[in-house]
Amino acid sequence: MFLGIDCGTQGTKALILDADSGEVLGQGSAAHHMISGENGRREQDTSDWLTAFEQATAQALAQAGIDGQRILGIGVSGQQHGLVLLDADGQALRPAKLWCDTESTPQNERLLAELGGERGSLERLGLVIAPGYTVSKLLWTREHHPDVFARIAHVLLPHDYLNFWLTGQVRAEYGDASGTGYFNVRERQWDLALLHHIDPSGRLEAALPQLIESHQPVGTIRPGIAARLGINPLAVVASGGGDNMMGAIGTDNIHPGVITMSMGSSGTVYAYSDRPAVLDEPAVASFCSSSGGWLPLICTMNLTNVTTAVRELLQLDISGFNKAVAQAPIGAQGILMLPFLNGERVPALPQATGSVLGLTTDNLNAANLCRAAVEGTTFGLRYGLDLLRAGGLQTHAIRLIGGGSKSPVWRQLVADVMDTPVVCTEQPEAAALGAAIQAAWCVGQDARGLAALCKRCVRLDETSHTQPVAANVLAYQGAYQRYRQHIPL
Structure with a gap:
């Protein structure tokens, strides 16, 4: 044990x-x-x-x-x-x-x-x-x-x-x-x-x-x-x-080809590399992994902290918040949230504050504000994923972990914004699981090593598989480009 x-x-x-x-x-x-x-x-x-x-x-x-x-x-x-x-x-x-x-x-x-x-x-x-x-x-x-x-x-x-x-x-x-x-x-x-x-x-x-x-x-x-x-x-x-290194182990992200996206207070996207994956893009942190390789990573400082703040402001429970997000259309009828409540790391805006743009008397309602919060934070992850993709990392599928991944509405939104299939692991506490797996590795619990331990202990939640919807992917291209227009290059 x-x-x-x-x-x-x-x-x-x-x-x-x-x-x-x-x-x-x-x-x-x-x-x-x-x-x-x-x-x-x-x-x-x-x-x-x-x-x-x-x-x-x-x-x-x-x-x-x-x-x-x-x-x-x-x-x-x-x-x-x-x-x-x-x-x-x-x-x-x-x-x-x-x-x-x-x-x-x-x-x-x-x-x-x-x-x-x-x-x-x-x-x-x-x-x-x-x-x-x-x-x-x-x-x-x-x-x-x-x-x-x-x-x-x-x-x-x-x-x-x-x-x-x-x-x-x-x-x-x-x-x-x-x-x-x-x-x-x-x-x-x-x-x-x-x-x-x-x-x-x-x-x-x-x-x-x-x-x-x-x-x-x-x-x-x-x-x-x-x-x-x-x-x-x-x-x-x-x-x-x-936590990101242990999360990689806890999602079996210890070989090239797997992408982990963590949706907690902060948002992270990372992928294993067997060589020093130092990219020219300053926003990509080419950390070492805790499994013997490297772990190029991007981190946004605003994710569920933002959605929680909006949910509490509107006095909604989690179920009510998700229902409101689902009720609003893609693009939140023109409302765009730049959710930089903690400043921001990716994109690199440490002194930034949050903004809500595009408000009118016609679109100002709770559902649109909730969706704008989820879309704005997800666009930050998309921005980072684009940087990793531009650096040559493959993203055939995304493994979601963290509190945000528990929402089916948010999972679909991620799949559509990233235009990539997503799936959750059975164990959402990937960092704690990764730490336990690494402990088993350290004491030699399996002579075949870390890969065998991950294969046995990391399981995918088959009910969470989410495919991007073509019409949604197309609709989000415009919404995401609007987000990019407000980000200093």
């Missing part, structure tokens, strides 16, 4: 996997609190993650009806790009700055200039650093909290921190590390010179975790934590990875 954990923006999810049968036996979840403020501040207290880890694990074990002593391994998926700073005693120095935090945008702009702009960043790192990446958060901390900066002993990503809490070991793996902005994705190593530019004293270099391969364990769970969780004290903690 294996425990998969996904520590995301909104909460932590836990999953118990029987890797022999491929069955998910139990699940649990617990919410996180967001610390928000002016200038795009988005942070979380790391103690919230630990409390949620315990609560979600207890729920999953109870639902599975198994003794925690049967857990052989633990895999952790974490939200990418977050910054966790620890002192010499292993205590968090301040709340973790998250992927959706844009407070360090000025610092990112200066670091990007130091790298030689977008072209220089691509050539040196294999990707273009963005405000959400970890690197600008380090410079922001030095400038705004010098007292904290002076006490840094360890610089960790969220999943690295949870692995440290579990094992006492300070480690990182290539997939999540490649989203820091101080990592060369081609050579798969830290860019120490960039960290030296931020801090010539060498403090940051000394605080970096040791890199390990994706199939290597971090260590064994600490006895005190095992007792706290009710877990086997001999359980192995896998390398883990970023």
Whole structure:
């Protein structure tokens, strides 16, 4: 039995996997609190993650009806790009700055200039650093909290921190590390010179975790934590990875040809590559995967957070919202939403705000507003998918995961906008599943390796297969082009 954990923006999810049968036996979840403020501040207290880890694990074990002593391994998926700073005693120095935090945008702009702009960043790192990446958060901390900066002993990503809490070991793996902005994705190593530019004293270099391969364990769970969780004290903690990297494993996206589209608070589209897939397009992040290859990816910062905001504004439940979307015509009778409530990463508009265009006395109604929210966020994913396609990645079918994928109306809309068949996996919590599968891989549960584990444990929901409708595809071409006309090139 294996425990998969996904520590995301909104909460932590836990999953118990029987890797022999491929069955998910139990699940649990617990919410996180967001610390928000002016200038795009988005942070979380790391103690919230630990409390949620315990609560979600207890729920999953109870639902599975198994003794925690049967857990052989633990895999952790974490939200990418977050910054966790620890002192010499292993205590968090301040709340973790998250992927959706844009407070360090000025610092990112200066670091990007130091790298030689977008072209220089691509050539040196294999990707273009963005405000959400970890690197600008380090410079922001030095400038705004010098007292904290002076006490840094360890610089960790969220999943690295949870692995440290579990094992006492300070480690990182290539997939999540490649989203820091101080990592060369081609050579798969830290860019120490960039960290030296931020801090010539060498403090940051000394605080970096040791890199390990994706199939290597971090260590064994600490006895005190095992007792706290009710877990086997001999359980192995896998390398883990970023949520997108674990989501790739959890959708069997570990070989070329598969596209995963995640529809959560943010939206991501990614595909496996067996070579460094560094594209000329700055918006494409050519991360490493957590399965031994690379994972070119685009990320939009606005998806279900937007639809939830509109739904709550109109006082609709999820069923009522989906019904309203279905009632409105394609194009929402001319209403176009540019849903950049959190700024935006793809397209690259970090300082943007949301807009609703085309309102008239004839089209202003709840159904059109709901559809405009869904269409506007989906157009952002289409924009990113077009970039991946232009880079040569094949998109014969899309595997949908995340909260938005549960809506049949939204699935049809995605198929039509992308002009590509879509299907969901049976297990919607792909990141937690991927983490559990990776844990089984790390302990050698199947001698045939990761591919065999994914084949057995990742299952498609045959009832969710959705084909694009030709008439809808044609209608969306015009609506999407209108969206593009309002996006600065």
